[in-house]
Structures are given as C-alpha cells and as structure tokens.
Amino acid sequence: MNATRPLETRMKSLGYHLKGFCVMLVTLFAIIQLVGIFAINKLMFHPEMVKGGYDATLPGYVDIGTNGVRIAALVRGPEKGRKAILYCHGNAEDMTSSIDVLDVFAAKGCTVAAVDYPGYGLSDGSPTEEGCYRNVHRLYDWLREVRGFKDEDIVVVGYSIGTGPATELAATRKVGGLVLEAPYLSAPRAVTRIRLMAIDPFPNVSRIRSINCPLLVIHGTDDRVVPFSQGSALFRHALEPKRFVDVPGAGHVDFIDVMGTDVYEKLIEAFLLGAQSPK
Numbered sequence: 720m721n722a723t724r725p726l727e728t729r730m731k732s733l734g735y736h737l738k739g740f741c742v743m744l745v746t747l748f749a750i751i752q753l754v755g756i757f758a759i760n761k762l763m764f765h766p767e768m769v770k771g772g773y774d775a776t777l778p779g780y781v782d783i784g785t786n787g788v789r790i791a792a793l794v795r796g797p798e799k800g801r802k803a804i805l806y807c808h809g810n811a812e813d814m815t816s817s818i819d820v821l822d823v824f825a826a827k828g829c830t831v832a833a834v835d836y837p838g839y840g841l842s843d844g845s846p847t848e849e850g851c852y853r854n855v856h857r858l859y860d861w862l863r864e865v866r867g868f869k870d871e872d873i874v875v876v877g878y879s880i881g882t883g884p885a886t887e888l889a890a891t892r893k894v895g896g897l898v899l900e901a902p903y904l905s906a907p908r909a910v911t912r913i914r915l916m917a918i919d920p921f922p923n924v925s926r927i928r929s930i931n932c933p934l935l936v937i938h939g940t941d942d943r944v945v946p947f948s949q950g951s952a953l954f955r956h957a958l959e960p961k962r963f964v965d966v967p968g969a970g971h972v973d974f975i976d977v978m979g980t981d982v983y984e985k986l987i988e989a990f991l992l993g994a995q996s997p998k
Contacts, residue, residue, distance in 0.1 A: 759920060763880070763906055764846035766838040768811040773840065777815065783834070783861045784843070790854050791841035792834045792861070793818070796825030802895070802991050803868045805888075806833040807855055807881030809901075813840040817878070820975070823984055829991065830866060834858040836884075848883070848920045855884040859892060871895040874991055879945065879971065880906065883921025890926040896933045896990060899923075901942055901971055903949045927957045934961040935990050939969025939977065 773780070777793065784790035793814045804824055808814050814833035821831040836851045837844030844850055862868045870893035877885025882902035889897040903909035904924040927934075934957050938950035947965070954963045964986065969977035978986075 759907075759918065760845070760847055763810075763848075763920060764836070764838070765811045766813075766836070766840075766846055769813045769816070769839065772813045773815050775841065780841075782841075783857055785857070789841060789843045790834060790857050791839075792832060792858055793821075794830065794832045795821055796830045797828060798830070799866050799868065800825075800828050800830035801872075802829045803862050803866065803873045804829050804831045804991075805855070805858055805862065805873055805875045805885075805894075806831065807851075807875070807877040807883075807885040807888075808833060808835075808839075809879030809881050815840070820983075824987065824991075827988065830862070830868070832858055832862060851884040852887050855888050856892070859888060859894075874898065876900070876987075877902070880921070882923060886923045886926050886930070887921070889930045889932060894932050896935070896993075897930060898935045898937070898987065898990065899950070899953070900937045901939065901945045901950060901974065902936060902953050903945045904953055909945045909949060923953055924956055927953055931958055933990070933993065934958075935964070935986070936961070937964045937966065937974060937978075937986075939966045939971065939974040941968055942971045942974075944971035 779793050779795045781792050781794055782789050783792045791814065795818075804821070806814070806817065806821060808816055814835045817833070821833060825831045834854050834857070835842040836846050836854055838846040842854060859873065862873055863870070873894050874896040875885045875889055875894050876898040877883070878900040882899045883906060885897060885899065886902070888894065902923055903921070905919045906921040907919060936950055936954045936957075938947050940947045942950075951963065951965075954961065966974045966978045975983045
C-alpha cells in the first residue's frame with residue numbers, strides 16, 4: 720500500500736482551495752476598484768436628502784456662479800466684517816443646515832459665508848470631488864474680489880464631508896486658519912478604515928502635511944460615522960500650530976450640543992482672534 724498517495728491527494732486539494740481563495744480575493748479586489756471608479760460619487764454624496772430646503776428669497780442668498788453656472792451661496796453678517804468665515808457643510812445637508820451657528824458669528828461682527836456643492840440646494844450640476852473644490856474656491860475668490868477680504872482674514876471651517884474641500888482649500892490657497900469638525904483621513908477610509916481603492920477622494924491625510932496655518936480639530940469620541948480615531952490620526956500628521964479638542968460622549972451630529980453651544984462659540988471665537996482657546 721502506497722502511504723504517500725493520501726498525502727499527495729491532500730496537498731493537491733489544499734493547493735486547489737488556495738488557488739480558489741486567491742482567485743476570490745483578486746475578484747473581490749477588482750470589484751472594489753470598479754465600484755470606486757464608477758460608483759464613488761453615488762456612494763459619497765446624498766444631495767437628494769435635502770432638496771427643496773430653501774429658495775432664492777432666503778436672506779443672504781447670492782448666486783456667485785460664473786459662465787452661466789449657478790453656484791448658490793449664503794452670506795450673513797456685515798458686508799466686510801472683522802473676519803470672514805468660509806463654511807463647508809456636511810453630507811445630506813445644504814448650506815442652510817448650520818444657519819443658526821453661522822448667525823451667531825455674524826452677530827459677533829464676522830462675515831459668514833457658506834456654499835452649496837454641485838447638485839445640492841440651488842447649485843447647478845451633479846456632485847463630484849472636483850465640483851466641490853470648484854464651488855469652495857469660487858466662494859473664496861468672491862470673498863476676496865467682491866467683499867475685499869485679505870487672504871489671512873479668511874478662516875475656513877469644514878464639517879464631516881466638508882472637511883475634504885476645506886482641507887484642499889487651505890492646502891492650495893492662503894487662509895488665516897482651518898477648523899475641521901469630525902474629519903476623516905480620506906472619504907473612503909471613513910468607511911473602510913484603511914485604503915482599499917486605487918482612487919482616494921478627499922485625501923485629507925496627504926494634504927494636511929502641507930498646511931501651515933493655525934489648525935483646530937474637533938471630534939466626538941463616540942462618532943459612529945467618522946471614527947474618532949480618524950480625526951486624531953489626521954491631527955497627528957498636521958503641522959503646528961494646532962489644537963485637538965475631543966468631545967467625550969459626542970457622536971457625529973451632536974458634538975456642539977454635547978460640548979455646549981456657549982463653549983463651542985467661545986472656542987471658535989478665540990480661534991478667530993488667534994488666542995489660546997479656553998480650557
């Protein structure tokens with residue numbers, strides 16, 4: 720009786736299963752890449768959840784578009800305040816979603832401006848990464864050209880998916896400061912935790928290293944949408960001057976309520992003044 724035959728059979732069976740497993744992994748990887756290429760915008764953006772939130776009669780509404788392309792913006796406060804806050808809103812919301820917070824700083828003498836990404840609110844087009852950059856850059860240029868703000872007097876605030884265009888703007892244009900609320904390493908990695916796709920939309924982690932303006936990062940410790948670990952990891956890659964504020968027990972959308980509206984307002988106001996934020 721040949722004792723080596725069962726061993727050979729088992730080895731062949733093992734090789735067959737390993738080959739099948741490798742084929743499955745390669746197929747899964749290919750599917751992920753195809754999804755990334757052809758469906759990433761559908762997965763990242765959800766403008767349909769905020770349709771009809773406002774119209775052109777909204778106080779402070781202005782169309783800052785060029786060449787017949789409408790770019791909806793909201794500008795509150797004095798025509799030329801002591802600082803300009805350029806706000807980049809989150810996903811599944813439009814530029815009016817944080818209007819109460821924006822009006823607080825408008826009342827404090829700041830010009831506060833927000834813009835809708837393509838396909839959101841009244842802005843033309845469909846949302847894409849490049850389209851978000853375009854609209855945010857257009858608002859930056861409008862604040863400089865129409866309202867007369869100096870670069871260093873424009874402070875950029877980004878929330879959630881808005882931290883992507885906010886970080887890109889601060890990395891490519893001169894600004895006076897950058898505030899990131901619930902930021903991610905990159906948009907896909909907010910879900911996958913590690914990089915799996917060849918494309919990597921809103922790559923905050925690679926851009927944060929080139930930003931040399933003052934930075935403030937705020938993140939809830941119980942955030943289930945963008946993990947707290949992503950915000951803290953992004954902060955570690957950033958240059959000084961910088962400050963990280965964790966909000967114990969806060970999730971993705973309630974961090975202002977949990978930390979207290981008055982604390983949040985003082986934190987942002989101190990940052991605007993370039994002073995040490997209160998403990």
